Amino acid sequence: MAQVAYLDNMLREYLVFRGYSSTLKALDMEQRNEKDQHFRAEHIIEHLNTAVQTHDLKALRALWLHLDNNLFSKLDHTYAVAVKKLENSLLKYYLVTAYSSNKSDKIAEFFNKLGGELQQQSEWKDWFYFSFCKNAEESPTFAQYFTKQWQDTLLLSLRNFLTTVYQCLPQPTFVRAEQEAAHMQRLQDDNNRLRTRLLQLQQEQQSQASGEGSSTRRSSSRNQQTLADIMPFDISPPGHIIDDFCIIASEANSLAQASDAQARGLKLLIRNIGSGSSPVMARKDAASGDKSSANKRRSGSVGRSWI
Template sequence: MAQVAFLDNLLREYLVFRGFSSTLKALDLEQRTERDQHFRAERILEQFTYAVQTYDLHGLRSLWLHLDNNLFTKLDHTYAVAVKKLENSLLKYYLVTAYSNHKSEKISEFFNKMAGELQQQSEWKDWFYFPFCKNAEESPSFALYFTKQWQDTSLLSLRNFLTTVYQCLPQPSFVRAEQEAAHMQRLSEDNVGLRSRLLQAQQELQQQAQQQPVSGSSHNLSGDANTRRRSVYRHQQSLNDILPFDISPPGHIVDDFCIIASEANSVGQASDAQARGLKLLIRNIGSGSSPVLGRKDHAAGSVGDKSTKRRSGSVGRSWI
């Protein structure tokens, strides 16, 4: 990639400026032997293998932690089990290699540094017996890990895993420096443009507010008048303020028992008046001077005199 080549030149310039001649020679040597500019899982696998064969536990752990923090932690949580299994296989490969080459001090160093971390894992329960085991390659617990098939399979699985997850590998900050600078420049330009648009919008709002005070005040006056009218109208239509014109309010409170008693008295008076009327009617019938018959005779005698006159008054008025 052109960007990687550009950064290589910057790095070379920095090494020359600092006087790191041996580092510059190593960089030139690795660049000449490099077949391509792309990431290759074989290179990381070679670093792991070199750390195991040189019994460099610190280098092995540092490289794995670097990949774990920058690559493996960004994967989906479903890959956590596979990552942990590959790490344990790499550490077991380190112990088997040290045992095969009779490096018992490296095995003791391994457990002294890693015991606090490994004792909480059930998978490593039998491995704490490994430093004291004689003929471990023949033990049922460890014989599998001394076979070439298991070792090659473990390294191949690690290589395939690194190749698969390389697509998720973020670029180093040194490589992204130029892109980040261009991105920050674009953000600054966008920020300036947005600030100018905001200032222009605020000025337009101020001008509109200065042009509308008169119309706004007249509108407020008319609105206040309408409000007063509505309030007066509501006040006149209130039921609490309306009093009957012809009926004066009672001076005292009348209870229900008084009302019932007065209704009973009025009913009794009406029945007495009706009884007196019937007695009078019977008396008149018995005496031969009926008020109805007398009215009919009087009406027949006065028909000729009052035929042209309109009769006034009410007919059939109650005689009781």
């Protein structure tokens, strides 16, 4: 890949700048022996197998820890069991190889460094007897680990697993450095454009607010007028300036006068009846007196005329 070749040149330039001549020679040698320009899982298997064959426990642990921190930790939790099983199988492969090479000191070093960690796992319970076992290759517990079939199966499974992991994992940050830089530049440009747009909107809002303030001041100045500036409305006066309250008062006065007159008449009538000088009775007495005198005159005249 062009991106990988470009980064290889950058790495070589950095090594020259730092003076890492041995590292630069190793890099050049590996690049000449490498057919492809991408990472291959076989290289990891070769490094692991070399650490096992040379009984380099420190290099083996360091390489596996690097893979665990940078590759296996990014996998789904369902792969944790498979990763742990491969690690234990690789450590057992290390012990079997050391036993076959009569490296009892390497076996003792192994349990001294990793005994406290491994004793918590039930899978390793029988392996603490491994350093004291005679003819371990014939023991039913350890015999299968000495077979070439088991060792080849382990290396093949580890190669397939690493190949699958590297196909699924994203490219390292160092490989994506240029892409990340371009992405950051695009984000910065978008940020600047949005900031400019925000400033424009704020200026428009301020201008609108100032325009509304000036119009408000103009309207308030127009509202501040004197009484002399107010023109009266041309409304013709009513024909009779009499309100309803005046009409109601006059009607009430006329009704009061009528009721007073009626009350006085009733009082006079009652007083006349009580004194016996009723006008009605007086009229009746006068009428009866007139009739008796008339009768007397008629009788007298008749008598006198008769006599």
